[in-house]
Amino acid sequence: MNKKKQILYPLVILALGAGLYWGISSLEKPPQTKAPKAVAPLVNVVPVTVEPLQLQVDSHGVVEPKYLTRLVAQVNGEVVFLAPEFVSGGFVKQGQLLARIDPSDYRALVTESAANLASAEAALELEQAQGQVAAAEWRNIDGRTPTGLGLRKPQLAQEQARVSAAQAAVTRARRNLERTRIVAPYDALIQDREISLGSYVSTGTVLGSLQGVDVAEVRLPIADAELQFLEQQGRRGEVELTADFSGRPTVWQATIVRSEGVVDRKSRMTYLVAEIRAPYAGVFDSHLLQSDPARQDMPGTTVPPLRFGTYVKAKIAGISLPQVSVIPRHLIEEGRIPILDENQQLRYRQVNIIRQQGTDAIIAGDVLAGDRLITTALEYPIEGMLLTPAVDGEALLESKVARRGATSE
Structure with a gap:
């Protein structure tokens, strides 16, 4: 009997303890789970500008004399x-x-040829007189027709030829004398x-x-795809040339005057030729002022010289586009750009890329002036998602802090 009690009492105590623990546990409220707070990602936006734009085509070349x-x-x-x-x-x-080449011999030749001409002209006059005498004598002979030889026509023609040869000799001698002057x-x-x-x-x-200093030329290579952005493929287009002069960037104006009309076999480029008027105007005018006292009172020019052999960068004025926008090229994906609408939601606008220039792109399409272009890269963009425009341009940092806080909660 005592052994049964020894076994039964511990079991009763364990059962009472388990029941008490279950009762107390059933009285506690279950923990409440907090719903995650929705956070609209913070993004940077810039207003889109839509305006007319004149395109420019970049090129380069080396300044050479035209002549x-x-x-x-x-x-x-x-x-x-x-x-x-x-x-x-x-x-x-x-x-x-x-x-000057020594002119002594050539002056003597001029004198000699002039003397020969005078002698030939005198012989011609004598022969003309003899011909007149012969004609008069033939008129006194009745019933006879004078011959050319009887009238001394062959002799007259011979003397006329000698005069022509002597005149040519004088002309040649004078020309050679002039050629001694370079x-x-x-x-x-x-x-x-x-x-x-x-x-x-x-x-x-x-x-x-x-090298002629009145006109200089620059051959400008243009890719075939860039020709479409030039008026009449660059004919008579205005060009802005830039190069360093005395360590400072300097600009000169030039004009496209022609196209070489062929595609270079090696570079596959088309070359346009630009002309620069008076590339050495300042230096040349200064030289004239120093060498000619009569020019001392003439105003000079302060235009720096565009020296032959200078490497220049060129900007050729292109066509004008009516209403376009310029945006960073990396923001365009599959022909669309991200826009933040008036409801602070992500929208995509379809655009047409007219031209890419460097890191930018010129676009036209379903874009209005003042549209807010999103410049922040979104991790999981979904059209229609809510976004928060940044005020101080710190969208990425604040967005990370917000996401970190939401995760910790």
Whole structure:
């Protein structure tokens, strides 16, 4: 009996404890779970601008003279004069004497040919007189028809030919005498000189090279796809050339004058040629003022020279577009851009990319001026989702803090 009690009492105590624990537990309220708070992601937005835009096509090139002339001796002789300006880098005016070949022999030839001409003309006059005498004598002979030989016509023709030959000889002698004077064919910059004082030159000897300073040219390579953005494929288009002068960016104006009309076989580019008027205006005018006292009172120009050989960047004025927008290119996905509507919801607008330039794109389409373009990258964008526009431009940071707070709750 005692053994049964010893076994029964512990079991009763355990049963009472379990019942008490179950009763107390049933009285406690179950924990309430908090619904996650919906957080509208914070985004940066910028207003879209829709306005007319004139396109520009970028290119580059090297400035070269339009006219480059190699001076060549046309007569033989010794160089007896060289102009001080006839040196590499010197500026010369049109018609200025650069060098002179010894003219002594050519002056003698002019005198000799002039004397031969005078002798031929005298012989012609004598023959004409003799012909008149012969005609008079034939008139005194009745019933006879004079022949050409009897009237001395062949002799007259021969003397006339000798006069013509003598005149040609005089012309040639004077021309050769003039060719002893080497003059500048136009306002020019001396590229190089290949003779010295006392040098003997013969016909065909190269004396030097000149570069015309009235007009310079730049060959501008244009990709075929870019030609559509130029008026009449760039004909007569205005060009802005930029290069460094004395360490400072400087701008010159140029005009497209022609297309070379072919596609380069290597680069597959079309070349347009731009002209720059008076590229050395400032330097050349200063040279004239120093060399000509009569020009001292003339106002000079402050335009810096656009030196031959300068590498320039070019902006060619293109066509004008009526109503377009310029936005960062990375914001366009599958031809759509993200917009925040008046209800603070994400909307996508379909756009047409007219042109890509660098990191931007020129677009047209279903976009209105003032539309708010979303510039923040969304992790899981869903059209129609609520968004919050940032005020201070710290959308990414604040959005991360908000998401972190929502997760901790």
